[in-house]
Amino acid sequence: MFDAMREGLPQRAGVGFKARHFEALLADPGPVGWIEVHAENYLGAGGRPQAQLAALAERMPVSVHGVGLSIGGEAPLDAGHLARVAALCDRVGAASFSEHLAWSTHEGTFLNDLLPLPWTRATLDRVARHVDTVQQALGRRMLLENPSSYLVFENSEMAETEFLAQLVEGTGCGLLLDVNNVFVSAVNLGFSPRAYLAAFPLEAVGEIHLGGHAEQVDDRGAPLLIDDHGAPVADPVWALLGEVLARTGPRPVLIEWDTEVPDWPMLAAEAVRAEAALEAVR
């Protein structure tokens, strides 16, 4: 097995792995240079999920993406859960570990959603402590992902980009820039995605996410985009990706498609498009 843990993710297109694509991916990965899995789906002791992941990890780099650590939560991180995630990273020789700037657990109740945070000094101190804990447990730098937002906290004290920049400064963590999340949040909260990206600490970006969203409206009839990962990447998001890559150069770019999962050719076609965007800046 190649040493993905040492070499990191390749600056190529990757896809979020779904079991139904296992045979196709093994037979011919096509444009796909790496995969990402949700850590919490691979914390069982054995059976098919572990066998499929082990087989893929022998052939391509694996990114482990947590959705349950609750890094923004008020309580200390769940040490048992963190230890299981660390063991998974070791088992598959993870090329990267990432999590979300969000919370999902409160007083032991796991709510299975990425819940929002106020951008305050108190939140920053808490998240920084938790990022330090993760990085120590994993023995590596982690990436933290910007959220998709549907509302704002009136008690926020700073911009999201300022919050992320200070977190990078304080913990040495990297960032996972989800361009679809930027677009979704910008539409939902009425800001310019380009202004957001101009203020984003791009030098810390170790991975980029792309995914689809759904369109709804809020109580006032204003557009409300839902980050459901259930559709092709939208054209304005591809445009933003091109602008980001023009500034950062090639980065690992992941296609996320988690609901209404398509057949392999459709997912592979999205990866081909991501690869073309990367080729344009190589």
Place this chain on the structure above:
Amino acid sequence: MSAGGFRAALLDPGRPAPAGLADGAGHAAGRRFDVYRNNVHASLVAALQTGFPALRALLGAEIFRGLALAFVRAHPPRDPRLMLYGDALPAFVEGAPALARFGWAPDLARLELALRAAYHAGDAAAADPAALGAIAPEHLAGTRVTLAPAVSVLRSRWPVAALRAHALGGGPRPDGGAEDLLVTRPGFDPVAEALPPGGAVAVAALAAGETLGTAQDAGDAEDAAFDLGPVLGALLRGGAITGLRSDSARETTP
């Protein structure tokens, strides 16, 4: 606004959105908070649908959805591993008066839990079936076996394996009675196989580290005609025996 208030409002659709949340233009968040509320409920109901497909098929989508929503509010997950979520569902179904007419439902849920646990159980290489045949007959009674982590036994007053097969599209609706089931995982896909009378206690004895002789005696106590042979056959077919060892001190056990 606290995370506790946020959580309470998430799980209770009767509560208004917490104060201090707004859209991007200073208006109250309103329906925007419902995005999170919907995500929490829809994703957890979906996790239960994934875990209990036969229960959903037999109760019907509407009744199952009502059950799942009530369960999510009463027993939200305590662990981010959703492959474990739903352990408390059988007892919750048992305690729900509206579901009393579905007497088989708690045990069908237990069977689906056992199959899911077997799906994710640790891997263990099955012993060569020939190894059992190679043991001298006089040593068999003193032999002990190691069972794979995927193995479990379910005793039910209802024909739950047949009900599950019927629910998932195969076979007629069964009208049989009580069923003892052996859950194993040959390869990657768990199976539930009916055990003869006495088989459940015999497998429990083997799982507790008792000898084949003691397991036979345990089965005899439930059914005088009990024969451990077919039970061992079912275990071997299921890749459920991962080790065999003869106990020389018990070699002379009659």
